[in-house]
Amino acid sequence: xxxxxxxxxxxxxxxxxxxxxxxxxxxxxxxxxxxxxxxxxxxxxxxxxxxxxxxxxxxxxxxxxxxxxxxxxxxxxxxxxxxxxxxxxxxxxxxxxxxxxxxxxxxxxxxxxxxxxxxxxxxxxxxxxxxxxxxxxxxxxxxxxxxxxxxxxxxxxxxxxxxxxxxxxxxxxxxxxxxxxxxxxxxxxxxxxxxxxxxxxxxxxxxxxxxxxxxxxxxxxxxxxxxxxxxxxxxxxxxxxxxxxxxxxxxxxxxxxxxxxxxxxxxxxxxxxxxxxxxxxxxxxxxxxxxxxxxxxxxxxxxxxxxxxxxxxxxxxxxxxxxxxxxxxxxxxxxxxxxxxxxxxxxxxxxxxxxxxxxxxxxxxxxxxxxxxxxxxxxxxxxxxxxxxxxxxxxxxxxxxxxxxxxxxxxxxxxxxxxxxxxxxxxxxxxxxxxxxxxxxxxxxxxxxxxxxxxx
Amino acid sequence: xxxxxxxxxxxxxxxxxxxxxxxxxxxxxxxxxxxxxxxxxxxxxxxxxxxxxxxxxxxxxxxxxxxxxxxxxxxxxxxxxxxxxxxxxxxxxxxxxxxxxxxxxxxxxxxxxxxxxxxxxxxxxxxxxxxxxxxxxxxxxxxxxxxxxxxxxxxxxxxxxxxxxxxxxxxxxxxxxxxxxxxxxxxxxxxxxxxxxxxxxxxxxxxxxxxxxxxxxxxxxxxxxx
Numbered sequence: 001x002x003x004x005x006x007x008x009x010x011x012x013x014x015x016x017x018x019x020x021x022x023x024x025x026x027x028x029x030x031x032x033x034x035x036x037x038x039x040x041x042x043x044x045x046x047x048x049x050x051x052x053x054x055x056x057x058x059x060x061x062x063x064x065x066x067x068x069x070x071x072x073x074x075x076x077x078x079x080x081x082x083x084x085x086x087x088x089x090x091x092x093x094x095x096x097x098x099x100x101x102x103x104x105x106x107x108x109x110x111x112x113x114x115x116x117x118x119x120x121x122x123x124x125x126x127x128x129x130x131x132x133x134x135x136x137x138x139x140x141x142x143x144x145x146x147x148x149x150x151x152x153x154x155x156x157x158x159x160x161x162x163x164x165x166x167x168x169x170x171x172x173x174x175x176x177x178x179x180x181x182x183x184x185x186x187x188x189x190x191x192x193x194x195x196x197x198x199x200x201x202x203x204x205x206x207x208x209x210x211x212x213x214x215x216x217x218x219x220x221x222x223x224x225x226x227x228x229x230x231x232x233x234x235x236x237x238x239x240x241x242x243x244x245x246x247x248x249x250x251x252x253x254x255x256x257x258x259x260x261x262x263x264x265x266x267x268x269x270x271x272x273x274x275x276x277x278x279x280x281x282x283x284x285x286x287x288x289x290x291x292x293x294x295x296x297x298x299x300x301x302x303x304x305x306x307x308x309x310x311x312x313x314x315x316x317x318x319x320x321x322x323x324x325x326x327x328x329x330x331x332x333x334x335x336x337x338x339x340x341x342x343x344x345x346x347x348x349x350x351x352x353x354x355x356x357x358x359x360x361x362x363x364x365x366x367x368x369x370x371x372x373x374x375x376x377x378x379x380x381x382x383x384x385x386x387x388x389x390x391x392x393x394x395x396x397x398x399x400x401x402x403x404x405x406x407x408x409x410x411x412x413x414x415x416x417x418x419x420x421x422x423x424x425x426x427x428x429x430x431x432x433x434x435x436x437x438x439x440x441x442x443x444x445x446x447x448x449x450x451x452x453x454x455x456x
Numbered sequence: 457x458x459x460x461x462x463x464x465x466x467x468x469x470x471x472x473x474x475x476x477x478x479x480x481x482x483x484x485x486x487x488x489x490x491x492x493x494x495x496x497x498x499x500x501x502x503x504x505x506x507x508x509x510x511x512x513x514x515x516x517x518x519x520x521x522x523x524x525x526x527x528x529x530x531x532x533x534x535x536x537x538x539x540x541x542x543x544x545x546x547x548x549x550x551x552x553x554x555x556x557x558x559x560x561x562x563x564x565x566x567x568x569x570x571x572x573x574x575x576x577x578x579x580x581x582x583x584x585x586x587x588x589x590x591x592x593x594x595x596x597x598x599x600x601x602x603x604x605x606x607x608x609x610x611x612x613x614x615x616x617x618x619x620x621x622x623x624x625x626x627x628x629x630x631x632x633x634x635x636x637x638x639x640x641x642x643x644x645x646x647x648x649x650x651x652x653x654x655x656x657x658x659x660x661x662x663x664x665x666x667x668x669x670x671x672x673x674x675x676x677x678x679x680x681x682x
Contacts, residue, residue, distance in 0.1 A: 222578030223602065252474070252524050253678050254592050255572025256657040259584045259600050264576045267600035271609065 005092035009068035011040040016074035025142030026073035061089040076100030093123035095131035129187025130163035154179015155208035181206040202232035211237040226272040235290040273455035289446035299450040303379035304354035311385040312354030318444035340368035362392035374408040381411040398428020415443040472521040475677035494561035522554035566666030573648040573658040581648040603645035610638040632665040
């Protein structure tokens, strides 16, 4: 099953446009692709006619060329016929937006379309989904363009069973400046499932990090998923809903009682180095960190550099909660750091870990300290707590500190309050591939992401 | 591939829905896992005969298809030091529901651990390992990995326990027989892979681990509903 035409289509047929209702989901999809994307888009309705001056084709077979992606938004009982027409017309694949299948008890109708697609080796996404948002190619979400928050084009792929969660995550990604390569809502995942997408995205050159929102796997599917994830060279992140155990099933063995469904899920993911995000904050933090550091070195010992003692103490607490070490520094390393500081700061800075450069620190103090720590073998990565309101700090500091990573290859994570006026400082990091969190907790989670990416 | 004898015992147990201790231990022994040298004594006489051969102290546990949790039912006696005591225990057991004899075996020494297996819907056979005994569900110091286990998985399981110091040596105590424990975990995980579809869950609890040996002191295998 080749998913590529679905995710980077050159042509799209939107099947089920309305000739009278501009707000029909199919019309929204037709309009936004017609007006905003490079992809060639064709409208289909059995009545024919025209829409916004464009021809409406009576069926997919009447379109003068073979179409890569059919977006199907017709009534559920008409979907099997439409899928047959797509197969006959040589369409490469379909996203079925329509609901009215297994989610409302029409398992039979769902099985019918799966059979047609499977027999023809025809990739089908959905039904009951939003489909595909690939920033460079296509957008099958039936949400008007002006209502959507679109993350920048980037290297994180997002796959979600729930369309709503996916759109919410895209908003968070946009807020945090995390770019996406593709977002796919798989709905009832009748044919194309997480495993197929994991395989495809592992090979996709535009994707470096693969993130999933999963409600559950079918029998044995979780095993196949982790075994596939281990083969993928890319970080795989999973956030799961439905963690609480359903009811209190009477279990007669200790093992069955102790190894509940979610505990097994969480343990096995960790065993295979699949990063489990426990909530949305973790998901976005992990995606940002791993999109910068794709093959992270083990980051068990962190060196913290701060402009305020309180920030340092809070970061230590957050590290300690997660079991991340903040080791004391050796005498010689402390001396090296001390020597590198400007004269006035050297007298008042506290050179332990966290290293508190105080509110008098200037750019050079941060950069020199970062270089000293990153050059030592006493820490694995650096956490920088930057307070842009300190008088000695300029907006050049982000880019300067990023170059410490580029030169010395020790991962760096920064905390900077996310305010418009600090944007240049933040972009100095982010555009140079150093992740920035808007909270201390988020920054520590980014360190945790590097750690959780290793099999336990 | 499961040995014919193991398949036979599992088929036999389908009537009751679970495999009682003596048969469960036979399965483990067939699969090469370390179990104590036990006998399934049907009455006082057989128990006494075993005692004369092996000496004391002994443990005795009731065998009954009606008793899944033996300790809760008063069906476990440990540190039996004489033939009189043994006969008393057997007499008491014989009045329990469904009495079908008792497992009699030498007392095993060491720390009480649990090694368990479960057929998980999403992930198939998984292994649970942790601090065992009757309070296993109170402390909940257990870890889970997907089977089959590599030796590095077994090692990581031991080191992931909160109580790992108890196993690795603490306050001058020697560590438990770690290589034997790891082998037990790995071998058990392979048996579990072969039993997919045939069993629902397995408790080896306790597994007694000392600095020289690890022995499965009790075992129970639950079968899937028909």
